Amino acid sequence: MPNITLSGVAKSYGGGDYAVKNLDLTVPDGAFMCLLGPSGCGKTTTLRMIAGLEQPSAGTIAVGDRILDSVERGLYVPPEKRDMGLVFQNYALWPHLSVRENVEFGLRMRKVPAPERRARAAAALKMVHVDAAMERYPSQLSGGQQQRVALARMLAINPTVLLLDEPLSNLDARLRLEMRAELKRIHDESGATIVFVTHDQLEALTMATDIAVMNEGELQQLAAPMELYARPANRFVAEFVGSPPMAIVDVGAAPTGLAGSLLRFVESRAAGCAPAGIGIRPEALRLDPPPDAAWSEEALVEAVLPAGSSWTVRLRILDAELYALSYTPVEAEPGDTLTCWTDQMHLFGEGGDRISSWDRTKVGA
Numbered sequence: 001m002p003n004i005t006l007s008g009v010a011k012s013y014g015g016g017d018y019a020v021k022n023l024d025l026t027v028p029d030g031a032f033m034c035l036l037g038p039s040g041c042g043k044t045t046t047l048r049m050i051a052g053l054e055q056p057s058a059g060t061i062a063v064g065d066r067i068l069d070s071v072e073r074g075l076y077v078p079p080e081k082r083d084m085g086l087v088f089q090n091y092a093l094w095p096h097l098s099v100r101e102n103v104e105f106g107l108r109m110r111k112v113p114a115p116e117r118r119a120r121a122a123a124a125l126k127m128v129h130v131d132a133a134m135e136r137y138p139s140q141l142s143g144g145q146q147q148r149v150a151l152a153r154m155l156a157i158n159p160t161v162l163l164l165d166e167p168l169s170n171l172d173a174r175l176r177l178e179m180r181a182e183l184k185r186i187h188d189e190s191g192a193t194i195v196f197v198t199h200d201q202l203e204a205l206t207m208a209t210d211i212a213v214m215n216e217g218e219l220q221q222l223a224a225p226m227e228l229y230a231r232p233a234n235r236f237v238a239e240f241v242g243s244p245p246m247a248i249v250d251v252g253a254a255p256t257g258l259a260g261s262l263l264r265f266v267e268s269r270a271a272g273c274a275p276a277g278i279g280i281r282p283e284a285l286r287l288d289p290p291p292d293a294a295w296s297e298e299a300l301v302e303a304v305l306p307a308g309s310s311w312t313v314r315l316r317i318l319d320a321e322l323y324a325l326s327y328t329p330v331e332a333e334p335g336d337t338l339t340c341w342t343d344q345m346h347l348f349g350e351g352g353d354r355i356s357s358w359d360r361t362k363v364g365a
């Protein structure tokens with residue numbers, strides 16, 4: 001299956017507001033692409049346009065040379081002729097069909113002979129761990145089980161493109177983790193192209209080969225997960241990807257407090273650089289002894305949040321609130337003072353774009 005290409009795609013549901021604005025996006029053949037962004041940013045609309053469930057208001061959608069939508073040329077290919085498997089959050093199973101019959105339904109429509117149908121449905125249900133409930137009806141299943149049946153229904157068809165809209169949202173934490181690994185395995189083994197909508201940055205970071213971050217209908221950045229994390233294009237991406245989030249300290253015209261000391265620190269290393277914001281990721285805010293006392297700041301502990309193998313500490317340094325993520329126990333109480341320091345910073349310009357990143361171990365990154 002060739003690449004899926006969206007060129008200049010926009011969608012308005014009427015009323016002048018655009019849910020998706022001038023989107024150029026290529027989903028490479030075999031990619032696991034996550035569309036990531038906050039609620040209402042246009043992810044679902046984009047996925048529905050790729051599926052053919054919504055028609056764009058402008059632009060072109062193509063798979064290789066085959067045009068699926070072209071507003072300019074008046075072309076539109078309906079969903080059933082796109083050969084794409086869909087699983088949406090509202091996984092509409094047929095209530096009057098058993099789990100097995102639901103999964104077999106798509107195969108029956110494709111005229112797959114009965115014995116093969118049974119075998120493929122059973123294998124797909126086993127993959128999502130609902131094979132024990134094969135003869136039950138959807139109303140007798142939990143929400144999470146229904147969601148997995150919807151996944152199995154799509155997997156049984158073996159489509160070359162899978163379009164998934166928050167398909168793991170109803171699962172508990174453990175099952176979610178299991179299904180993420182399972183989806184990754186399915187992707188690796190099938191070679192299918194997957195487009196996956198999520199607002200959960202961890203889900204995107206753990207599964208995707210490529211992440212398209214969207215905000216207010218616009219693409220903010222398209223990159224591989226680690227690239228996105230290490231070199232966010234702008235403040236929006238920097239703050240959206242990563243948990244706890246990156247703290248960005250604003251540098252005013254006459255910076256005081258932490259902003260002033262960070263700026264002096266930046267200036268001593270990057271002459272002529274005038275950032276409007278300085279970002280520090282929690283894991284880069286260090287609580288161990290600094291290599292240079294001049295780098296350190298006194299921080300007031302506001303909260304310590306232990307999580308078994310890591311400790312998140314909310315700190316206040318003068319006028320700024322920051323998080324530190326430590327993998328060694330933090331024996332501090334709210335109200336205590338800790339010395340912290342950093343050797344990694346992201347510098348953002350006036351408009352919010354990242355102008356550079358500084359990492360003591362990789363100078364010039």
Ligand SMILES: Nc1ncnc2c1ncn2[C@@H]1O[C@H](COP(=O)(O)OP(=O)(O)OP(=O)(O)O)[C@@H](O)[C@H]1O
Binds near residue numbers: 013045199
């Ligand atoms: N059928 C519709 N009619 C009118 N407006 C719509 C329709 N569907 C979506 N919208 C609007 O388009 C914008 C984008 O919605 P969309 O569902 O694509 O976002 P999303 O990022 O998937 O959000 P969520 O994660 O909440 O599903 C929102 O402002 C939404 O209110």
